[in-house]
Amino acid sequence: DAKTTQPTSMDCAEGRAANLPCNHSTISGNEYVYWYRQIHSQGPQYIIHGLKNNETNEMASLIITEDRKSSTLILPHATLRDTAVYYCIVRSLIKAAGNKLTFGGGTRVLVKP
Amino acid sequence: GAVVSQHPSRVICKSGTSVKIECRSLDFQATTMFWYRQFPKQSLMLMATSNEGSKATYEQGVEKDKFLINHASLTLSTLTVTSAHPEDSSFYICSSKGKNIQYFGAGTRLSVL
Numbered sequence: 001d002a003k004t005t006q007p008t009s010m011d012c013a014e015g016r017a018a019n020l021p022c023n024h025s026t027i028s029g030n031e032y033v034y035w036y037r038q039i040h041s042q043g044p045q046y047i048i049h050g051l052k053n054n055e056t057n058e059m060a061s062l063i064i065t066e067d068r069k070s071s072t073l074i075l076p077h078a079t080l081r082d083t084a085v086y087y088c089i090v091r092s093l094i095k096a097a098g099n100k101l102t103f104g105g106g107t108r109v110l111v112k113p
Numbered sequence: 114g115a116v117v118s119q120h121p122s123r124v125i126c127k128s129g130t131s132v133k134i135e136c137r138s139l140d141f142q143a144t145t146m147f148w149y150r151q152f153p154k155q156s157l158m159l160m161a162t163s164n165e166g167s168k169a170t171y172e173q174g175v176e177k178d179k180f181l182i183n184h185a186s187l188t189l190s191t192l193t194v195t196s197a198h199p200e201d202s203s204f205y206i207c208s209s210k211g212k213n214i215q216y217f218g219a220g221t222r223l224s225v226l
Contacts, residue, residue, distance in 0.1 A: 032213075036217075038157075041204075041220070041222070042219055042220060043117075043119070043206045043208075043217035043218050043219045043220045044157065044206070044208075044217045045217070046214050046215070046216060046217075049213070049214070087156075093213060099145070099210060099215075100147070100159060100162070101147070101159075101208070101215050102159065103149075103156045103157040103158075104156060105156055106156060
């Protein structure tokens with residue numbers, strides 16, 4: 001069952017902020033929101049994760065709505081090397097839940113010059 | 114630097130041969146590692162969960178006798194594709210579970226002729 005919904009693709013301009021939306025309306029209280037990206041022919045790369053507070057690191061910012069039903073990944077200044085498929089994943093950190101990362105279709109982001 | 118090392122990055126083999134892929138967790142001990150498979154233009158599909166010192170847990174539809182997993186130490190898991198056939202050609206990716214973040218190897222592209 002798909003637990004997240006993301007746009008299939010989006011373009012963004014180099015140097016501008018890229019805002020990637022994700023809907024996770026059935027998220028439960030113990031599930032975190034994780035973002036990964038996969039550049040062509042490489043393994044997925046961890047970007048950021050959060051529970052309910054907004055998070056920021058050197059790669060991106062994660063904005064989670066107050067009801068936790070959706071989130072937005074923000075790449076503040078997109079570069080051509082940010083072209084990739086971005087995956088939004090909800091995951092429980094409770095051991096009994098298996099801790100599996102289940103990948104959906106993701107958003108194919110193309111950064112254009 | 115890489116947190117998870119996967120080897121080889123690419124392998125081409127004849128139909129009927131077996132291929133072993135190694136996955137090493139470099140920065141931490143991993144009691145749990147994961148093996149994924151990705152066909153062209155598709156998302157990652159979890160094949161199995163590799164548990165150190167015990168049998169792997171396979172996802173539904175994945176043949177355990179064909180995809181042998183060994184997790185003999187806290188830093189090494191191996192996937193052996195036995196009697197490989199052209200339909201096994203795919204991108205195989207391993208992952209190591211850290212405290213809250215799952216890290217991925219660079220992937221192994223298997224081509225069976």
